[in-house]
Amino acid sequence: MDTGTHVVMGLALGGLATLDPAFSESSAATCVLISVMVGSQAPDIDTILKLKNNAVYIRNHRGITHSIPAVLLWPVLISGLMHQFFPEVNFLHLWLWTFLAVFLHVFVDIFNAYGTQALRPFSAKWLALGVINTFDPFIFGMHIVGLILWAIGADPGYTFLAIYAVLVAYYIFRFMERRVVYRRVLIMIPDATEIIISPTLKFHQWKIAVMNKHQFFVGRSLNRKVEILDQFNRVEVPQTPVIEAAKKDSNLAAFLSFSPVYRWEADEFDDYYEVRFIDLRYRSKDYYPFVAVVQLDRDLNIKTSYTGWIFSEKKLRKKLEIIPN
Incomplete structure (x- = not known):
């Protein structure tokens, strides 16, 4: 939390x-x-x-x-x-x-x-x-209600005992909601090998990332209705010299240790290579903000890298401190 x-x-x-x-x-x-x-x-x-x-x-x-x-x-x-x-x-x-x-x-x-x-x-x-x-606004709000009641004279022990009973029921209800979304995703993609469902600030909205043997699916559920927003072919990360050199970077290594579902890109420019890994769990307004990017020179020496949350290509370039060609 x-x-x-x-x-x-x-x-x-x-x-x-x-x-x-x-x-x-x-x-x-x-x-x-x-x-x-x-x-x-x-x-x-x-x-x-x-x-x-x-x-x-x-x-x-x-x-x-x-x-x-x-x-x-x-x-x-x-x-x-x-x-x-x-x-x-x-x-x-x-x-x-x-x-x-x-x-x-x-x-x-x-x-x-x-x-x-x-x-x-x-x-x-x-x-x-x-x-x-x-x-979670509901969990935070219930605690604030309890603290206000305590401040105006209510017994704090029994007040929070009652609030925590409500929160236990809330957690159970959230599990049930997530289970409904999971089943509907499975109906839509019956050959899914992994389904990752993430909560959002909105009570009835969930982010979805799904894998089967050949594709990635990115979607959302709103009011229990599942919608697929993006699809990507699953392409195994190749063991090329550029990729292998990029994997030695601490930022990319940290990303790979944490992210369970991602796609990758490798681009070649006039005087450098760029390797990018993109976490598919956090799609936001048509953008995937959690990334790892490594730039290498022609001799495969790491010039700069970044991992973390970034919400525009302009800000990413500023983090990397390289102006694109």
């Missing part, structure tokens, strides 16, 4: 913790609120990697910091530190609530299209259920 949602979830867990008799005192309630707030944000500490470059960020975001060892380690570190400032607080209860905050952060991230590597170190596979958008 996005940072804002993780923040309000941390506050909500602080409200739920008031149901625990161990935090009946004001100082204990303050301690657990701070602890669950930090725990709700801790796994996303790897966001700082974006300051280095997109390749490092893509390869590592929601990786080791969302792994099984991290989920176990974060609560120990956070609750242990907080216990130094609030030694009177029951450590076991503090650890349990902090663990719940960290666990829920990783757990809800699995429901996004981006997903996490939550099974590391046992598996590097990305777990991405594609049911909830990274920012």
